[in-house]
Amino acid sequence: MTFTNGTPTVRAAIFDWAGTTVDFGCCAPAAVFLEVFNRRGIDVTIEQARGPMGMHKRDHIRILAQLDPVAEQWRSKYGSRPSEEDVESMFAEFVPLQVDAIARHADVIPGAIETIATLRARGIAIGSTTGYNAEMMAVLTPLAAQSGYAPDCMVCVSDVKEGRPAPDMALEAMKRLGIDDPALCVKVGDTVADIKEGLNAKMWSIGVVDHGNEVGLSRAEFDALSPHEIAARKKTALRRLVDAGAHYVASTIADVPICIDTINKRLATGERP
CATH class of the missing domain: 1.10.150.240 (Putative phosphatase; domain 2)
Incomplete structure (x- = not known):
């Protein structure tokens, strides 16, 4: 276990791809x-x-x-x-x-690159998991890298025995990042399967809403909605992710560092996911 000033802190954030870091709306x-x-x-x-x-x-x-x-x-x-x-x-x-x-649909979601930079500046490693297989990721990975997004490791569903909601991919990402305690990892994703993957891996599980599958709109479609329509869609999406067991649900990926701040406070008191 790694400590900061004697206190355990989050060491890795493991992100989903479509709907979380790329492809607004998981289209x-x-x-x-x-x-x-x-x-x-x-x-x-x-x-x-x-x-x-x-x-x-x-x-x-x-x-x-x-x-x-x-x-x-x-x-x-x-x-x-x-x-x-x-x-x-x-x-x-x-x-x-x-x-x-x-x-x-390879565009990086707004706020993702800045969020990754913020977490890395805190010494947090960036992992990723995806329901895409290796053939699909061979297309997506270089396109995302051209836009500035390149996680420290990437585990796709064809790398493991069982896909989500099983924990195999998240645990493999943790292993590749050199971390041995899942309580020091957060799993971030936009689907019910993402949330359950994190929970089954005994990690903190964070859902994201606005640009994810549960709202399910492209950036143009999302921006065209009225505030009332956005609120209604977000409420439904929030409920699905909370019901799945998410420890936290953020509006966007830009809010993930705030969630991690709260998780670090809970770790400091001895809590585990």
Whole structure:
């Protein structure tokens, strides 16, 4: 355990990617989930498509296929509910579509670079985890780096045995950063799966709202809303992340250092997540 002036403090912040540090609104994957089902004549709503966001994309497709409204459409069209073979077929089609979409949604979220700089100035290492696989991240990582975002380590879902909400990626990131106590790590993300990943890893779990999946709007769509509409969407998103067990929920990534200040005070009293 590392101490500052004899007191334990946060040593690492492990961030999600889409909807947390890049891709305002987590738009790239949402659109592709709709497309792979639509190509088979199956209608999936955007709310349904966003529900399992943050998980391994194969698991995400499987969950969507098992939703009763989706499965019944499938049965009406094909004579049976979707099979595991159908899931694998959709995932195989999903990957190249997602790679293309990522390139169009790689903008770093406002405030992310400044927040990372602030945390690094405090001696906090920056890790990252993602439901994208290595092929997808091979596209996104260099694009983000060109814009100034490059975490100290990156763990994608294809690097581990089990994706979110399991803790595998967060724990692997902690290991790569050379930290042995999860209580000195915070996991930051915009989805229910992110929050549960952090909790299952025994880390502090922080949700972000405005630019995340739970609000689910592009920057232009978000900026076009009235204050009343924004408040209503944020209230719903906040409730989902709180109900998932988040220790803190921030409006944006720029608020994460304030959350960490509070966590450090709790660590100083001997609290653990």
